[in-house]
Amino acid sequence: MKLRSATQFTAAAFALAVLAFAAPPAVSADKVDPVADEKAFKKFFYDKFPKLKPEDFVNGPYSMDADLYKQWQDKEQFPPYEFSLELGKEMFSKPFKNGKTYGDCFPNQGIGIRQDYPTFDEKEGKVITLELALNRCREANGEPAFSYVRDEMAALTAYMAFTSRGKPFNIKVPNDPRALAAYENGKEYFYTRRGQLNFSCATCHVQSPGERVRTEVLAPALGIVNAMPIYRSEWNGMGTTSRRFTTCNSQIRGVPLTPQDDEYRNVEYYLSYVSNGLPISGPGARP
Amino acid sequence: MRITTLTSIAALLLGATSALAAGEDDYKAAVAAAEAANKQAASLRNQWTTTASTLAAAKKFADGGDFDKATASAKEAEALAKASIFQATSEKERWRDLEIR
Numbered sequence: 207m208k209l210r211s212a213t214q215f216t217a218a219a220f221a222l223a224v225l226a227f228a229a230p231p232a233v234s235a236d237k238v239d240p241v242a243d244e245k246a247f248k249k250f251f252y253d254k255f256p257k258l259k260p261e262d263f264v265n266g267p268y269s270m271d272a273d274l275y276k277q278w279q280d281k282e283q284f285p286p287y288e289f290s291l292e293l294g295k296e297m298f299s300k301p302f303k304n305g306k307t308y309g310d311c312f313p314n315q316g317i318g319i320r321q322d323y324p325t326f327d328e329k330e331g332k333v334i335t336l337e338l339a340l341n342r343c344r345e346a347n348g349e350p351a352f353s354y355v356r357d358e359m360a361a362l363t364a365y366m367a368f369t370s371r372g373k374p375f376n377i378k379v380p381n382d383p384r385a386l387a388a389y390e391n392g393k394e395y396f397y398t399r400r401g402q403l404n405f406s407c408a409t410c411h412v413q414s415p416g417e418r419v420r421t422e423v424l425a426p427a428l429g430i431v432n433a434m435p436i437y438r439s440e441w442n443g444m445g446t447t448s449r450r451f452t453t454c455n456s457q458i459r460g461v462p463l464t465p466q467d468d469e470y471r472n473v474e475y476y477l478s479y480v481s482n483g484l485p486i487s488g489p490g491a492r493p
Numbered sequence: 494m495r496i497t498t499l500t501s502i503a504a505l506l507l508g509a510t511s512a513l514a515a516g517e518d519d520y521k522a523a524v525a526a527a528e529a530a531n532k533q534a535a536s537l538r539n540q541w542t543t544t545a546s547t548l549a550a551a552k553k554f555a556d557g558g559d560f561d562k563a564t565a566s567a568k569e570a571e572a573l574a575k576a577s578i579f580q581a582t583s584e585k586e587r588w589r590d591l592e593i594r
Binding site for chain 2: 243246247250393394397398399400401402404406408409412413456459460461463469
């Protein structure tokens with residue numbers, strides 16, 4: 207009996223040891239590897255839509271549906287974001303009360319730099335989006351911050367995106383544990399189900415791009431932020447990235463966070479990074 | 494046998510009556526539980542809009558003096574808040590199931 211127990215114990219211990227060596231080390235699942243993520247992310251979408259060229263993904267639903275594509279081509283003759291673009295250009299060049307301009311807050315006077323945002327601020331240890339940088343610029347120059355979801359912010363970002371059209375996203379995640387954590391938190395936010403409908407961002411934009419939700423064709427996550435800000439017919443106006451994130455949350459019956467909370471900044475960082483190399487197409491227009 | 498049956502029926506009726514006739518105290522207890530659960534959901538950054546709207550409905554019923562409906566709505570709001578807590582907690586690990594690798 208004793209011998210039998212000892213044999214069973216040894217066999218069990220051996221089996222456990224084999225399992226322990228056979229299983230991949232736990233750390234590999236948790237290792238933050240943005241380069242591998244970007245590669246896998248792009249491969250997923252390129253395999254899912256083999257007929258599309260990489261740069262087509264920045265056109266969202268228009269690349270997924272032939273009829274929508276034709277409508278969009280017609281719409282681009284007189285784009286609905288044009289008024290916002292003009293307003294943004296005017297606002298951008300108008301000096302603040304202290305005589306300085308937005309351009310003074312950015313590299314290259316703010317022209318052709320949208321593709322570098324969000325960026326990671328090593329002093330602060332946090333992600334800085336373009337919308338946040340614009341409001342910080344205002345506040346540093348004695349001006350009140352704009353709402354992150356209203357027309358003024360959309361106009362400013364529309365103009366800055368326009369000056370970067372065609373330039374590839376160039377988001378950097380430095381080898382800094384805080385930057386890697388922000389990136390990973392953004393990824394977690396993107397894939398986490400929330401709201402009473404139990405949807406994650408990925409439910410629509412990874413699992414179902416090209417499919418319809420009611421009358422809308424869902425855009426692929428790859429390249430989705432390249433077109434921001436966007437004019438949406440549904441909104442009858444312009445929308446910032448902040449507006450897009452908060453309305454997505456409401457639509458799945460989740461209470462939105464405050465615009466530019468860490469979660470939103472981080473998810474924009476993640477989504478922009480995995481779209482590196484794809485051209486800026488903003489401002490965009492969507493149904 | 495007959496006495497046992499009658500006792501059981503009476504107990505059931507009493508239970509049903511007390512469940513149907515919720516008073517202000519029942520409502521206050523139910524709404525406090527719902528608000529506590531919703532506060533926990535907020536700390537997990539995962540409140541649901543339906544929890545808030547169901548709580549608002551409960552308060553409206555209570556303002557109109559209908560504590561039966563107010564209590565029922567408050568209990569529903571608590572259930573919704575608890576579901577959002579469960580979602581946030583389980584998603585801490587489950588999000589990786591959706592990840593593109």
